[in-house]
Amino acid sequence: MSTLSIENISMRFDLPNGTHVQALQDVSLELKTGELMSVLGPSGCGKTTLLNILAGFLAPTEGQITLNDHRVTGPDAERGMVFQQGALFEWMSVRENVSFGPRMKGQREAEFGGNVDHLLEVVGLKDFKEKAVYELSGGMQQRVALARCLANDPDVILMDEPLGALDALTREKMQGLVLKLWKETGKTIVLITHSVEEALLLGERLLVMAPRPGRIHKEYRLPFAEMGVGQDLREVKKHPDFGAKREEILSMIWDMEEEIMGRTEEAEA
Amino acid sequence: MTILIIYVAIFVGAFFAVRKGVSKFRQMNDYTSLKTVTFGDESAVRPDRWASVISVVTIFLLWGAFTGSKWVPIHAPGPFIGDTEFVYTIEGPDGTRDDATVYARVFKVGEEVTDREIEPGDGIAKNDVITVGAWRSSLLLMDKNDEVTRKEGAKVVAIDGQPVGPGDTAKVANGTVVITAKGSLNFAPSKGMQMEPIWLPPPESVVSRVAEISEQGYQNFTLFEHLYWSLFRVIVGFALGALVGIPLGYAMGLSDWFRGWFDPIVEFMRPVPPLALIPLVIIWAGIGESGKIILLFLAALWIMTISARAGVSGVAISKVHAAYSLGASKWQLMRYVIVPNSLPEIFTGARVAMGVCWGTVVAAELVAAEKGAGMMIMVASRFQLTDIVIMGIILIGIIGYGIDILMRKAENWLVPWKGRV
Numbered sequence A: 001m002s003t004l005s006i007e008n009i010s011m012r013f014d015l016p017n018g019t020h021v022q023a024l025q026d027v028s029l030e031l032k033t034g035e036l037m038s039v040l041g042p043s044g045c046g047k048t049t050l051l052n053i054l055a056g057f058l059a060p061t062e063g064q065i066t067l068n069d070h071r072v073t074g075p076d077a078e079r080g081m082v083f084q085q086g087a088l089f090e091w092m093s094v095r096e097n098v099s100f101g102p103r104m105k106g107q108r109e110a111e112f113g114g115n116v117d118h119l120l121e122v123v124g125l126k127d128f129k130e131k132a133v134y135e136l137s138g139g140m141q142q143r144v145a146l147a148r149c150l151a152n153d154p155d156v157i158l159m160d161e162p163l164g165a166l167d168a169l170t171r172e173k174m175q176g177l178v179l180k181l182w183k184e185t186g187k188t189i190v191l192i193t194h195s196v197e198e199a200l201l202l203g204e205r206l207l208v209m210a211p212r213p214g215r216i217h218k219e220y221r222l223p224f225a226e227m228g229v230g231q232d233l234r235e236v237k238k239h240p241d242f243g244a245k246r247e248e249i250l251s252m253i254w255d256m257e258e259e260i261m262g263r264t265e266e267a268e269a
Numbered sequence B: 001m002t003i004l005i006i007y008v009a010i011f012v013g014a015f016f017a018v019r020k021g022v023s024k025f026r027q028m029n030d031y032t033s034l035k036t037v038t039f040g041d042e043s044a045v046r047p048d049r050w051a052s053v054i055s056v057v058t059i060f061l062l063w064g065a066f067t068g069s070k071w072v073p074i075h076a077p078g079p080f081i082g083d084t085e086f087v088y089t090i091e092g093p094d095g096t097r098d099d100a101t102v103y104a105r106v107f108k109v110g111e112e113v114t115d116r117e118i119e120p121g122d123g124i125a126k127n128d129v130i131t132v133g134a135w136r137s138s139l140l141l142m143d144k145n146d147e148v149t150r151k152e153g154a155k156v157v158a159i160d161g162q163p164v165g166p167g168d169t170a171k172v173a174n175g176t177v178v179i180t181a182k183g184s185l186n187f188a189p190s191k192g193m194q195m196e197p198i199w200l201p202p203p204e205s206v207v208s209r210v211a212e213i214s215e216q217g218y219q220n221f222t223l224f225e226h227l228y229w230s231l232f233r234v235i236v237g238f239a240l241g242a243l244v245g246i247p248l249g250y251a252m253g254l255s256d257w258f259r260g261w262f263d264p265i266v267e268f269m270r271p272v273p274p275l276a277l278i279p280l281v282i283i284w285a286g287i288g289e290s291g292k293i294i295l296l297f298l299a300a301l302w303i304m305t306i307s308a309r310a311g312v313s314g315v316a317i318s319k320v321h322a323a324y325s326l327g328a329s330k331w332q333l334m335r336y337v338i339v340p341n342s343l344p345e346i347f348t349g350a351r352v353a354m355g356v357c358w359g360t361v362v363a364a365e366l367v368a369a370e371k372g373a374g375m376m377i378m379v380a381s382r383f384q385l386t387d388i389v390i391m392g393i394i395l396i397g398i399i400g401y402g403i404d405i406l407m408r409k410a411e412n413w414l415v416p417w418k419g420r421v
Helices: A047-055 A094-098 A100-104 A109-122 A139-153 A166-184 A196-201 A224-228 A233-238 A240-268 B003-018 B049-065 B204-217 B223-254 B255-268 B274-286 B289-313 B317-325 B331-369 B373-382 B388-414
Strands: A005-014 A020-032 A036-041 A062-067 A079-082 A156-160 A188-192 A207-211 A217-221 B082-091 B097-107 B129-134 B138-140 B155-159 B169-173 B173-181 B186-189
Touching: A005 A047, A005 B003, A020 A047, A020 A062, A020 A217, A036 A047, A036 A196, A036 B138, A047 A079, A047 A156, A047 A188, A079 B331, A094 A100, A094 A109, A094 A139, A094 A217, A100 A109, A100 A139, A100 B331, A109 A139, A109 A166, A139 A166, A139 B317, A166 A188, A166 A196, A166 A224, A166 A233, A188 B255, A196 A224, A196 A233, A196 A240, A196 B173, A207 A240, A217 A240, A224 A233, A233 A240, B003 B049, B049 B204, B082 B173, B129 B186, B155 B173, B204 B223, B204 B388, B223 B255, B223 B289, B223 B331, B223 B373, B223 B388, B255 B289, B274 B289, B274 B331, B289 B331, B317 B331, B331 B373, B373 B388
Parallel strands: A036 A188, A036 A207, A079 A156, A156 A188, B097 B129
Antiparallel strands: A005 A020, A005 A062, A207 A217, B082 B097, B082 B155, B138 B186, B169 B173, B173 B186
């Protein structure tokens, strides 16, 4: 029912020097409720632009986005966002951060309190409710950001490299947490990442984008996210298919990078 | 020069004394003290509190020692006070010579003094009496009572046996004698190394001034009233500046029209030092309270505007996006994200603005005022009441420092996340 559909999106910026950049060209895609999609691509492929358009922070030059049969024109509580650096509000406690969305809607403590406390427990921050967010580690801050997004009960969660700034160990734990939350809440999730492994682990669907102009290069449907729910993610990574897919995608991205380098060299020559 | 050498000597001496002596008793084993690389690591350079204490004590000791303070046991040699004499030899037009003694009495300026009783002596030169204040000098027309005068061709040829001519300086006991071009004598008792109170009064007279002016007042107002009025002007001027400047800064940070409209004005007014506005403000508003407050308002306004604008532009775009994605309206974004996020910048601006206002109010009072700390020291300096001037400077410094400390405390309390994001 709550389908997110992306219809023929193109994005073209004019530059001050008279030229223009084609950030996205004719991107079309449909996401059903509860789907988990990861987006991967070399830098400059427009994946962050795509996410910003989905969130409503940018208006595409062509095409449109619809969610639940209405058109997306700006940011809205129905599309939650998790940023790379958490983007938490330092002047609020952990609990105040998590309850920000409901409070903005004018809900009272009695209405949101239980849900907020439950979410804090799910992300493992029950004992840190009243702490200031700047006292938390990077991983904990990112859990606050996840809980804050979920507390608002959005239809779609957009994640912009949410685990990119974390160390390897924390990152692995957080990947498990993202899978758990996805399964428990049944939210539609779009996750942008630089890491091929993360894209494989956290993508029921995996979208590989190509640069210049930004476009969809290839789409995969993968079993690993389903396998990884409640499992040790290292076991999933040992799966023979996992290794094969990783190599395939890595070489695909390498080819794209080399093509770009080649093109730049031609342009310079 | 001597003072500088003594100061450097204390600086170096205290360094070695503290390093060799006291440091042995200071057992510190925290992280910083275990660093081996400290030269170049700014964070490892922590102020040595011994140095701070010795530094302040040294300033007071030097001040006291070179002003003859009663509070300080050691003094630099003071000016000569008491009776002294020297002998001059006069040569008459006919070549006859005679000696006469000059009996000088050097007294502390401001104290009662009586002339010395002496015998005139015999010969063609007669003994003289002079009375000189310490740090002053006195011209002696020695031939006034002599039997030969300079008009007749007599001249002084020696002082205490040293042959001299016009323009020469002779050293005598407890002073110097200069033979003027016209041949009379100018006696200057030795000044010693202490400062004259008119240049630098001893600390106790500054302190006693505090008590005196707190009770009796100076120029129709007590010390407290002078300081109160200065502070009052600063606080009202700053408050008005903040009241207008902060919303203006927010508007400039949030609206392109406001930014475009006020940018040229703010960018032009910002580098104009508030002191340059004093003459105009006096023409417009006179020297009363309104003029001062307008001046301080202008001094604070641009600083607060710019800091509020910087506070808005300092909001990470991801926080704004996050708030909108969580369903915040524009007003909610303003209230819950932009205002709190800009508080650290605004506090930094407020600290700068308070400092500038405090400096400006004192300067404005120096130019023209009926009351205030600046007016008090300006009037006192006209009457050479150096102790009031120094007292005023110290109090102005203490208040300025106090304002800064209060602002920092308020900052730590209200924006605990500053610098920790």
